[in-house]
Amino acid sequence: MxxxxxxxxxxxxxxxxxxxxxCGDTYVYVDPAKNLDILRWLKExxxxxxxxxxxxxxxxxxDVERLLEVVYELFSLKRNVPLRVKAVLEDRxxxxxDSIVPLWRSADWLEREVYDMFGVTFRGHPDLxxxxxxxxxxxxxxxxxxxxxxxxxxxxxxxxxxxxxNPEAHYSMEELAIAETNYDLPLDMRDRLxxxxxxxxxxxxxxxx
Amino acid sequence: xxxxxxxxxxxxxxVSSISPNWLTTRLDLLVNWARSxxxxxxxxxxxxxxxxxxxxxxxxxxxxxxGMERMSFSPRQADVLICAGRLPFKLAPVIRRIYDQxxxxxxxxxxxxxxxxxxxxxxxxxxxxxxxxVPVDVYVPGCPPRPEGxxxxxxxLHKKIRGETLADKDLRVEQLLxxxxxxxxxxxxxxxxxxxxNSVHQTRSE
Numbered sequence: 001m002x003x004x005x006x007x008x009x010x011x012x013x014x015x016x017x018x019x020x021x022x023c024g025d026t027y028v029y030v031d032p033a034k035n036l037d038i039l040r041w042l043k044e045x046x047x048x049x050x051x052x053x054x055x056x057x058x059x060x061x062x063d064v065e066r067l068l069e070v071v072y073e074l075f076s077l078k079r080n081v082p083l084r085v086k087a088v089l090e091d092r093x094x095x096x097x098d099s100i101v102p103l104w105r106s107a108d109w110l111e112r113e114v115y116d117m118f119g120v121t122f123r124g125h126p127d128l129x130x131x132x133x134x135x136x137x138x139x140x141x142x143x144x145x146x147x148x149x150x151x152x153x154x155x156x157x158x159x160x161x162x163x164x165x166n167p168e169a170h171y172s173m174e175e176l177a178i179a180e181t182n183y184d185l186p187l188d189m190r191d192r193l194x195x196x197x198x199x200x201x202x203x204x205x206x207x208x209x
Numbered sequence: 210x211x212x213x214x215x216x217x218x219x220x221x222x223x224v225s226s227i228s229p230n231w232l233t234t235r236l237d238l239l240v241n242w243a244r245s246x247x248x249x250x251x252x253x254x255x256x257x258x259x260x261x262x263x264x265x266x267x268x269x270x271x272x273x274x275x276g277m278e279r280m281s282f283s284p285r286q287a288d289v290l291i292c293a294g295r296l297p298f299k300l301a302p303v304i305r306r307i308y309d310q311x312x313x314x315x316x317x318x319x320x321x322x323x324x325x326x327x328x329x330x331x332x333x334x335x336x337x338x339x340x341x342x343v344p345v346d347v348y349v350p351g352c353p354p355r356p357e358g359x360x361x362x363x364x365x366l367h368k369k370i371r372g373e374t375l376a377d378k379d380l381r382v383e384q385l386l387x388x389x390x391x392x393x394x395x396x397x398x399x400x401x402x403x404x405x406x407n408s409v410h411q412t413r414s415e
Contacts, residue, residue, distance in 0.1 A: 133334075134299055142333055151333030155402035156395030158333075159341050162301035164390040 002026035004048055004083055012038060027084035032070070035087050036098045041105055042074060042083070050074035050083055056100070056110035058118045061143050068095050070120060087118065099125040117143040134165060211393050237374045244288070244314060245370040247276035248363070251287030251311065253304060256294030258321035258353040265356040275363060284310040289366065290343070293353075295323030295415045296336040305386070308343040316346045316370070318362055326401070328352060337402035341393060344384055 005019040005028050015038065017029035030038050044048040054073035060066075072085040089095035099122035100107045111122045112131040119141035122128055130137060138161075139152045151158060250272075252255045254262055266272045266280070281287035284307045296304060308317070319339050322328035327337035336342060346369060349362035373380055386392055393401075 023330070096376065149332050150404070154395070154399055155337060155341075156391070156398040158298055158392055159301065159336065160389060160395070162298040162336070163305055163342065163386060163392075165299075165302050167302040167306055189392050 002028075002083065004028075004042065004050075004081070006046075007048065008038065008042070011041060012181070023083055025082060025085055027071075029086050029088060032087040032089055032097050033072075035072075035085075036100060036103070039072060039085065039100055040103055049076045049078040050076050052079075053100075053104040053106050053110075054082075056107055056114060058114045058120055058143075060118065060143070062145065067092060068118060068120065070097055070114065072100070080124075094121065095119065096121045096123060098123050099128075101125055117141060119144065132144075135169070136161070136165060227404065233375050240375070241371045241373055245367040248288045248316070248366070248370075249279050249281040249286060250277050251281050251284055251290045251307065252293065253290060253307065254293040255296060255300065256321075256323065256353075257402075258293035258324070261353045261356055262291065262293040262359065265359050269358060270356040272363075275360075275367070277363070284308075285312065287311050288314065289316045289318060291318045291320055292324045292339050293320040295321075295330050296339050296342070297334050298336055301336055301342050304339065306343055309383075309385075313316060313383070314373075316366055317343055318347045318349060318359075318366060319345045320349045320359060320362070321351060323352075325350065331404050332396075341401055345390070384403045 001019065002021075005016070005026060008016045008030075010048055012030075013103060014033065015031040015034045016029070019028040019120065021027075036151070039050075042048050051130060052075040054075050055071075056073075057071050059069045059071060068089045070087045070089060072087075074083045074085060075081070076083075087097060097120060099111055100124075101111065101124070108125070108127065109131060111120075111125055112128060114120050115122060115125075115128055116130040116132050129135065133142070142151075153161070237327055252259070252262060264270060266278065272278050277289075280340075284290075288311075289302075290311060292304065310314070317339075319325045323330055323335070324339050325345075327335050329352075331337070339345060347362045347366045349358050351358045354362075384392065391398065
């Protein structure tokens with residue numbers, strides 16, 4: 001068994017669940033309520049040193065009984081050891097888990113992608129909004145198993161919403177993390193960026209056509 | 210097109226404006242010759258078709274033979290929009306705006322299976338054929354089509370251009386979106402976007 005799993009068990013007890021080896025990779029289930037503590041411990045404890053967050057993703061299985069899982073791929077650059085940490089989310093409809101952006105800044109966009117595709121809400125995420133699908137996308141979360149492959153709306157409705165989207169929609173400067181570079185921009189561009197320009201969310205009456 | 214419009218009582222408006230006569234047909238010949246031999250492409254490359262398109266423009270296949278070596282990255286100076294690759298719904302308003310910004314005369318080549326029909330991507334994110342977004346003149350099949358295929362499509366477009374006439378008043382009318390924001394009626398879009406081939410079995414929404 002992976003030495004980090006034994007160390008986790010002695011440190012966190014019941015919060016650490018089963019551990020398995022699949023294709024040479026160890027994955028360990030942890031309590032979703034303690035994901036932040038456990039990952040911080042794995043990152044900052046000497047001897048563990050999982051300092052690199054490779055990926056954050058989620059899995060939903062075809063088995064309808066199984067719940068959604070969030071997967072953290074960790075890697076220790078110091079020791080050259082990988083570890084996969086999984087957390088099973090209890091709520092099927094509105095899954096929630098703590099954000100790990102305070103630990104790794106790289107989790108920012110990864111968690112946004114999981115939110116976009118699976119609808120997992122990350123508590124404490126600084127900027128949780130869609131990243132791949134557009135902001136006014138109203139059909140739901142595409143990688144959920146109950147999502148039909150071709151989307152929920154008819155093709156004509158999808159084309160209508162796409163063509164009515166504003167291709168120049170953008171965020172205002174205050175909403176973005178690069179607000180301090182604002183003063184280096186030309187005056188006209190600064191004027192344009194002062195107010196965000198938004199697409200309109202499609203009318204829910206029309207989508208049930 | 211247009212050339213076979215003979216002067217009758219039904220289309221007397223054609224007679225009153227410009228009817229096909231010796232002068233206009235000679236002028237057509239000259240104008241169409243000039244237009245078809247210097248088509249400036251607006252490359253809209255989104256996927257692997259764009260690689261084949263680049264190969265077409267490079268030395269071996271040499272798009273310059275057809276006066277097309279000048280890639281117009283501004284739609285204002287382009288004649289033919291070449292959509293090379295699949296078009297996601299996120300890009301649909303972008304290609305529509307690019308098409309609207311191109312001045313007349315303008316043509317569209319839909320390059321590859323995905324641009325023409327959605328191809329293998331019969332899913333929630335992909336436009337099922339760019340003809341639901343912009344009018345298309347030539348469809349080039351293939352996944353991706355070889356440069357010879359694209360060149361054949363371009364030659365077909367040349368042929369089409371050589372058949373145009375000034376006497377056809379509808380030819381250069383801008384085809385704008387209707388009040389719903391669609392180019393085609395919704396029923397027509399649904400009909401064009403129906404699953405076909407393998408995707409009938411893959412689709413679980415029906």
